[in-house]
Amino acid sequence: MHVKIIIGLILGIAWAFLSSYIGWNSFTINWIDPFGQIFIRLLKFIAVPLVLFSIISGVSGLSDISKLGRMGLKTLLVYLVTTVTAVTVGLLLVNFFKPGTFIDEQQRVKNRIEYEQWVTQTTGVGVKDGVSYLTDPAYRDVVEEVTSPEALERMQQEREQMIGSQLQTAEQSKETPPLQFLVDMVPENIILSISDNGLMLQVIFFAIFFGITLIMVPKKHSQPVIDFVNGINEVFLKMVDLVMKAAPFFVFALLAGVIAKMANTPAEVFEIFKSLGSYSVTVAVGLLFMIFIFYPLIITAFVRKLSYKKFFKSMSPAQFLAFSTSSSAATLPVTMECVEENIGVSKNVTSFVLPIGATVNMDGTSLYQAVAVIFLAQLHLVDLTLGQQLTIVLTATLASIGSAAVPSAGLVMLIIVLQSVGLNPAWIAIIFPVDRILDMLRTVVNVTGDATVSTLIAKSEGELLKS
Numbered sequence: 001m002h003v004k005i006i007i008g009l010i011l012g013i014a015w016a017f018l019s020s021y022i023g024w025n026s027f028t029i030n031w032i033d034p035f036g037q038i039f040i041r042l043l044k045f046i047a048v049p050l051v052l053f054s055i056i057s058g059v060s061g062l063s064d065i066s067k068l069g070r071m072g073l074k075t076l077l078v079y080l081v082t083t084v085t086a087v088t089v090g091l092l093l094v095n096f097f098k099p100g101t102f103i104d105e106q107q108r109v110k111n112r113i114e115y116e117q118w119v120t121q122t123t124g125v126g127v128k129d130g131v132s133y134l135t136d137p138a139y140r141d142v143v144e145e146v147t148s149p150e151a152l153e154r155m156q157q158e159r160e161q162m163i164g165s166q167l168q169t170a171e172q173s174k175e176t177p178p179l180q181f182l183v184d185m186v187p188e189n190i191i192l193s194i195s196d197n198g199l200m201l202q203v204i205f206f207a208i209f210f211g212i213t214l215i216m217v218p219k220k221h222s223q224p225v226i227d228f229v230n231g232i233n234e235v236f237l238k239m240v241d242l243v244m245k246a247a248p249f250f251v252f253a254l255l256a257g258v259i260a261k262m263a264n265t266p267a268e269v270f271e272i273f274k275s276l277g278s279y280s281v282t283v284a285v286g287l288l289f290m291i292f293i294f295y296p297l298i299i300t301a302f303v304r305k306l307s308y309k310k311f312f313k314s315m316s317p318a319q320f321l322a323f324s325t326s327s328s329a330a331t332l333p334v335t336m337e338c339v340e341e342n343i344g345v346s347k348n349v350t351s352f353v354l355p356i357g358a359t360v361n362m363d364g365t366s367l368y369q370a371v372a373v374i375f376l377a378q379l380h381l382v383d384l385t386l387g388q389q390l391t392i393v394l395t396a397t398l399a400s401i402g403s404a405a406v407p408s409a410g411l412v413m414l415i416i417v418l419q420s421v422g423l424n425p426a427w428i429a430i431i432f433p434v435d436r437i438l439d440m441l442r443t444v445v446n447v448t449g450d451a452t453v454s455t456l457i458a459k460s461e462g463e464l465l466k467s
């Protein structure tokens, strides 16, 4: 199966380039892309009921409830450790490679002056790091050019156009009270929670609560419900199987569509990569390190019988899907299937650990956010102190937990990380052009991370059935 998916993926990319070359882009968008959309919809509508029923079925099948609490704590702890590790890897790489310094010095001086201007405007006082290009006579010409009213307005307009809606979303989520996340986890109305893919944590909360209560009800009442839930769960699992049969074709359509919509000419692509290449490569190196070195190392260290090769073979359908959909939520049904059937983790563990992971554990996103923030600072000649870098560890961890499992969510939450160290949130516009591609890769990391952690938890709980 995974060979077929790879073929679909490669053909999709090839088709997109060919069709833009011969001017068939609109054909691709009108007649091929819709099938990619259908695929994502199919996966998404399966995800919520599958999470609901598989958690209820998993929890109600537990013989010992205290195991659930222990597993929950362990899961959250390991998720936290992997995320902090990912941010640290990102920070080390970006401080080592310094991708921001690859950019033309002249441009960076301009950026720095714009930054100082912005700080003065928003805080009323100048920058605090003791350097000021704005008042340095040596840069007077550049200062005049950069701070002319026309230049400022043009910059403002360009950025607002690109990121206006993202800024709004992040602004809304910034000013929330500290315990709001707990409040948000509890559903007000379960039907509403089920109908909104963004409220997955509420569905998880409900399902766990429902499952536990089910165990407390006399057998004669609970058994029919348990049988019913198990039956429905099987049906949804079968649906995943059926949809996946057509996955190679759907992946082809999805990638052809995504790339056709980018619709950049080769010259434009080259320009983008010239200025953002060093950044993209740094992010990619970090993400590939996580996928090919970090997770396999953990797996082989803790689960001896699961070899490097077997781990990838088991996970590859989910990984390719994560790459083509850029959404860990849409990939969730397939991740569950791969971890359960190929790696052999019991349903009790997957049904619980993976849905939580898809919503809160995003190692790829947090790594990328760390690299992006420091790169943007380097690009503006801003030196971040150790204290600020530690703040980034904290905020990138929280921001990745808060990111929804959908395309580009990480970019939106990056705004919060930038603000936490006093940088201009509008800078996300700078890395916007390469974001979709990096999003594909970081989603693979997010999904692989969830699978790794669930395998570890299963091993420690004696719930690894095969391998």
Ligand code: ASP
Residues within 6 Å of the ligand: 326, 327, 328, 329, 362, 364, 365, 403, 404, 405, 406, 407, 408, 409, 410, 411, 439, 442, 443, 446
């Ligand atoms: N697309 C990612 C995911 O679904 C989130 C992100 O934008 O980083 O996992």
